[in-house]
Each structure stands twice: as C-alpha cells, then as structure tokens.
Amino acid sequence: MSSKVGDIGPKRKSKVLLAEFQKHRAAANRGFHITFINTEFNHRRFLKSQGPNSLDGLPDFRFETIPDGLPDSDEGATQDVTLLAEAIVQDVFLAPFRNLLIKLKDAETSNNNPPVTCIVSDGFMSPFAIKAAEEFGLPIALFFTIAACSFMGFKQFRALVEKGLAPLKDESCLTNGFLDEVIDWIPGMEGIRLRNLPSFFRTTNPDDVFLNFSMVATDEVHKAAALVLLTFDTLEKEVLSALSSMPNIPPVYTIGPIELLLNQIPKDPLKNSVGYSLWKEETECLEWLNSKAPNSVVYVNFGSITVMTPNQLVEFGWGLANSKLPFFWVIRPDLVVGESAILPPEFVSPFSPARWVSPYMTPRGCRCGSPCVTHKMGSHVRGSVETNCVPHRRIGMEIDNDVKRDEVEKLIKEFMEGEKGKKMKNKAMEWKKLAEEATGPHGSSSTGFDNLVNQVLLRKS
Template identity: 40%
Template sequence: MDSVTRNDQKKPHVVFIPFPAQSHIKCMLKLAELLHHKGIHVTFINTRSNHKKLVESGGTPWLDDDSPGFVFKTVSDGPSSGAAEDGVEPVTPTMEEVWMHLANNFFDSFLDLVSGLKTPVTCIICDAFMTYTNTITAAEKLKIPIILFWTMAACGFMGFYQAKVLTDKGLLPLKDESYLTNGFLEMEIDWIPGMEGYRLKDLPEHMLATKMDDPGFKYLLKTAEAAHNVSYMIIHTFEELEARLVNEIKTIFPNVYTVGPLQLLLNQIKEKENKRTSLGCYSLWREEPECIQWLESKEPSSVVYVNFGSLAVMSLEDLIEFGWGLVNSGHEFLWIIRTDLVKGEPVVLPQELEEEMGKRGFIAKWCPQEDVLSQPSVGGFLTHGGWNSIIESLSVGLPMICWPYYGDQRTNCRQMCKKWEVGMEIGKNVKRDEVEKLVRLLMDGSEGKRMKEKATQWKKMAEMATSSNGSSSLDIEKLANLIINFS
C-alpha cells in the first residue's frame, strides 16, 4: 500500500534536527519535503538566527497554503539571538558560539519543544553531526525511534567513521606533530572497498590530532561512535555512484537508505503530480537572479562557475591569485564572493584586477546554485568540494576543479578526481598560473572533454537512480514506510 494513502489513527510525524549550517539545512529540508509529499507530518527545527535568515532570504517559497502539516520550530542559538529590543538588532552568533550553546542547552530545549507539539512525534531524523547535543539520549527518554542522516556521500561518512577505526587500530591520535610532516600521512588506508588509494592525508583535518583530548578529535570520534547507537541510517548518495562502498557500509550498519540526488527525486514529484517544486532555494542568504540573466546571454559551455560554498574562507592573497588565474584563462566566469569569504578583512581587490574581472566576470554574493549549474552556458565548476555542490554538479553532468577547504571535502576531492574521474585538484597554496592552467584544461583541453564525458555518464546514472524503480526512489519509499510503521 502506498505511503500516501495509508490511513492511521496516529499520523506519522517526523521531527528533523539539522546541523545549523547552510548545506546541512538545505539537504535536510529537501528530504523533509520529500517525506511530506508521502503524507508524513514534518516539524523542522532551526536555530532562531538561521530561521530568521531563511525566511528573510525567501528560502521557503514552496511552503505555502498547499503544505499543511509542515511546520518550523526554533531553538535558541545563544543569549543574543532573540528578537530585537529597543530598536537594536540582535547579534548573530558565530558558528563556534552556536556549537557551544547547543552543546549545553539543546537537550532541554528539545524535550520542551517536543512536549509542546500538538501532534505526537513518531520519529526523529537527526543530522549525524548533532548527536553531540545528546539527541540519541533524548530519543531514548521520549521512547521515539531515531534515524541518523549523513548529509554527505558514502565516502564522506566512511572518512569520518575512520576516527573510530583508526583509534581502535592505534593509529590515531598521532604520536606527535612530526607525523604531520614525516610522510606518515601518505599511508594508504587499504581496508575500504570502493575507496582504494585513500590516504591518511585525505581524512578530515580535525582527525589528525596528537592528543586524545583534542576537542575536534573528540567530537569526530564521538560522532563516529554514535553511528552504532542507532538502528537506521540515511546517506545522501546513490548506489550506482558508490556501489562497493555502500555494500561495505551495509555489512556494518544493515539498515542504510541511500536517497540521492534529492533534487532529482523532487523533480520526479513535479513530473508525476504536475506540482511546483523548489529549485535552488532553501537558502539562508538572498539569491541574486541577475546572474541567471547574465548566464542566459552567454554561449553554450563558455562560462566557468566559481563558488566555494557557505563556510570556506581564504586569505586575500589567495582570492587575488584565483582572480588573476580566472582572468588570464581567457574564459568568462560567474564567481560567488560572499562578504565573509576573506578571513578577517573586507574583500578589497587591486583596481587593475577589479577592472579585468569586470570585463570577463559576473560577481555575486550568492546565487541559486542548481539553477546556475543547469544553465547551458556553464561548462565547468570550480568548487570547494562540499558534497551538495558535487552531487548537484554530477546531477547535470558538469566536470569540476576542486579546492578542498575542510571536513569531508578532502575525501570528496580524492574520490571525484581518482574514482569518479570528473575533477582536478588545485593545490592548497593557490597560484594564478595553476588556476589558469586548470581552467583551460577544464574548458578547452582533452582532459576536460574526458571528464565531461564521465560526468555525463554519472548524470545518467543519477537519473536512473531517481527514476520510478531506481535505487534511490525505492529507498525513499522504504524509508517512508518505515516511518509510517513507527506510528
């Protein structure tokens, strides 16, 4: 029986708990929308500051009178995140302040929030990186089933999971800081099918600590260990992309649902039900539609799209090197330069570079990324390697250049370059000559053509996975039915 038509006295009701960052919220909102289309009631929890941003940016245009049973609730992300008082706007807390505040306060706030909901909660879907706030303990106290959602690739999950594996093997934490430079990090991790050639240096950087009580290392270790404390896991990938790795994960965690690419699944709903679904929204920042108009005026496959995501920062020197590399490549480019992209100082470019960029480039602060990637004029993507960006690029068959910043981006970059064969990596120390060379290869060279052909193959695989009988479509239906059976 289809999950939409099942009539139960106790309506299935899922509470979503995202990690409070743009990419995590976007991914979880898409899954929430999909399950809502299956007839499941959704309560989505944001921090106050992020929900304010989401509403002000127009990040939920799809949520209107046609979406009953989908509500947002908020929790505090710090003492200064509430409403304005005496005409003074509250200060938006930093990510570090939010992280600490939630560690100390989320558990009690969550219990109070759930107790105040009119519809009983029958399931919790929690971002795997929010388990540090004791969400699993809360679920046990409330006697509500909990599912962990890894808003990343299977390789990204397995990379983080190595915090536990390598600690058990005695390889982490590192013996001392000399191990960071003596070649030890070149050691290959040879026990993961589907991640051949993966090295210690491809791990998230906080795992390469030298002390067991290092805060970042402790956080990642506890996050990895928490995966064993739940019965169900969701990963934002599709089996065809990471078949051997997904099978390996299922030998450790038997109840795994692969549900990507989520946007393609939403597109399936649009086609079947002839309803409007979102594309390029769920944003915490206002998206600038002018960049789409600019792209529409350009020749097919002529523009390089450049976006380093919502959290990556760089030095002004690196920004200038990227700028000159793009200008010298001879290609037009759309570059998203956030106001906080340069660490600790405003983005002030040399006048000559600014003038040259104005001739060939369009600069925006934020954009509807999936709309941009689907424009015929876009021929390649220079990215930080965040998973949302990669899976969105694969969904439209675009090759990439990757400059990984942190977290799973190192792992993603390794896989996209070596395993999926759709990308090239830029060195950590940015040089304009290297940027120019790689952009030319991406847009004009035989290497770029080969990567484009490979990316087109993955696009077809993604479309197959999200077709009516595809692996991701079937897993979404299984997930929806699991949740309904909880009620």
C-alpha cells in the same frame, strides 16, 4: 497516516537546508505532517532572505525553533562553527529539543495535532538527537547529507587515533608525504590515501574541536533505526556494501540525488513554493549566464561557511583572470577573514540563486553531469570534499591549500579545454545518466526512499 519528521540542525548550510527540506517535502507527499526544526538564529536568517511570509500556506508543514545557546552574532554572516560544534558535543541542544518534543506531544491532545511518531535528524546532530529519541521511545533516522565514502571516512576517525595516525605528530606531516600514505584497512575503500579522508583529523591537537566532534557524531549511529545517505547505489557500490555489513551500522538507505528524486513526484503542490537559502538571492546574474554557451563558464563558489585569507582570494582571482575564460565567482560578505582583499570591481558578485550552485563532487555533481575542481581550505572550517576525490569517479581535480595563481590558471585551462578535462566531463555525464536511473520509478534511490518510509518512518515505536 500522519507523522512528525523533525530536522535538528544548527549548522545550516544552504545545501543542507535544500536536501533536508526537499526530503521532507517528498515525505509530505506520502501523507506525513512534518515539523521542521531549526535554530532561532537560522530561522531568522531564513525569513530575512526569503521574506517574512515565505512559510505561509504550507498545510503539511509546521516550523519550530530551538535556541542554540550561543552569543548573538551578525545575521548577515555564518555563525562560528567551532562554537556550534562545541555546543553539540556538550549537549547544549538536548534540553531545548526535549522541551520542544514535550510541547509537540502536549499539542496532540490540546489542539488535536497529529502525533509525534518519528524523528529525522541531520546526522551530525546525533549526539543529542539520539538521546531525545530514546527518551521518548521514537524511531530516529540519521540523515547525513554527504556521500557514503565521506561518512565511512568520518566513521574511521577513532581507528585513526588508535593507530597513531591522528592527531598529526607535527605540522611537517602536512608537507612531507605523510598524507600520501595508502591505507588498506578501511572496508570498501581499499587503496585510498590519508589525504582523501575528511580533513578534520589534520590537527596536532588531541583536543581539537572538529576531530572530537566528528568522532562523537558517528560513535552511536548504531542506536538509530536508519542511516540515510545522499548518494546512490551504483556510485558507491563497494563502500555501501561494506557499510551494510558492519555490525555497528544501522540499515542504510540511499536516496540521492534528492533533487532528481523529488522530480518524480507528480503534481507536487509544494514544489517551488518556498526557497531554502540563508542568503538573499539575486537574479541579475542569470541574464549574463544565459548569454553564454552551455558548459563554457567557470563557476566558482566556496559554499556557505568556508573562509579564506586575503592572499588566497587574490591568488584565486588572478588565476581565474589569467585563464582568459569566462567565469562567474560568488563572493559572500564573510568569505574573507582579516583584512579585505583588493580585487577589481568585476570580481565582486551578489550571492547567486541556488540553481547555479556548483555541486562539488558529490551525488549532486552527478545530478547535472558536472565535474569540478576542489580546494582544500586550510582554515578550521574543513569539509569532507576530499573524500569524494576517490580515483574511480574520475570527475575532479584538486588545488592545493597553498594557492598559487599559476596553478589555478593551469588547472582551469586543463579542466575546461584540456584532454583530461574532456575525459572528466564524459565521465560526469555517465554518472549523470546513472543518477537519473537511480531516481527513476524503479531505481535504487526511489526504492530506498520507499523503504525508508515504510520500514522506519511508519514503523510502530
């Protein structure tokens, strides 16, 4: 049986491309014909980084693009995520996505292509993806490439507004202990602090783009046929149970860590046949990394869209250098806003291969048994990493937004050599073992993926 599984994602971070493509690659192994949809901008970036012929020779994959309606920007840097969020909320993507679905359906008869039978969308694209699915009578699965606790945090933003906790009354709430307030009304996350929720609510502006984007993106998930999360059952048992019992949440499917799940597929003809990074990858660093003892190198990576000030970069740099520990720091060309930071030449590195990407404290971290230090960026690009710092995982430390080199040095030393760091490493290895069990032949994630395919993607519309 053939089917169409489409990803609709203009804000392509490399890790999201990885998760989406690997999930679709696993689906292709089940007999699906997949149309992978990206924006024209990111598709060009992808071909630029991977090569103009990188998508050739994939018989079960078709790659299509839609415009994002944004002004032209440098293809060597990430797009303005504020403009992207506004475009999603304003349904800029709905018309081009609808037109593409019409084109695909027309091709069913004219070119004898497989029929369009379902949609798999990046969860944060739900404002327009759900509307399109309803118009065409297609089941839709929303794939949020985040942990369950992160999704639950985003889902509670409406409640934060109703309870007067968001937006913040003034900037003093960031430093006066307000964020340390314990909230006990979020199902499955009792005892969590405000500061552990996704930080998009930390604004004093009721019209803040990301606050409203977060609410709009999760408001109508109940209309989907499935909610797919990048986690596994034993990692987030309580919050997954809470989500499954909520009336405004569709059936929940956990399929993480997806890299381990993909390893269960025998003789995958597509494996390693195509990359997934929007940045050109350099391999010169591998020789140096391979010369170091296992678990001895501090790996520093701020992801694909986070930006920082020159002062933050300098403080991080000297904190790392003063620790006297070997470290490898990935600095993107667009990492620093404003004036360039002045750092010694040895601080600068090309973008590294994705296999060295530090996985934060999500199920990706559990995949390789990696604890981590996280930093809450103060820019408009704020993520959901904080939500992953829930106490029961005990595999991470935090660095405050007001970065000081002494604090960075202290945390790095404790992380790599201290007693607390050793305990976190041991705990991370426990989670790694559980992640491997979840993605084993009879594990919860393997079962979750099977159920997603059989109960949703193959379902008659």
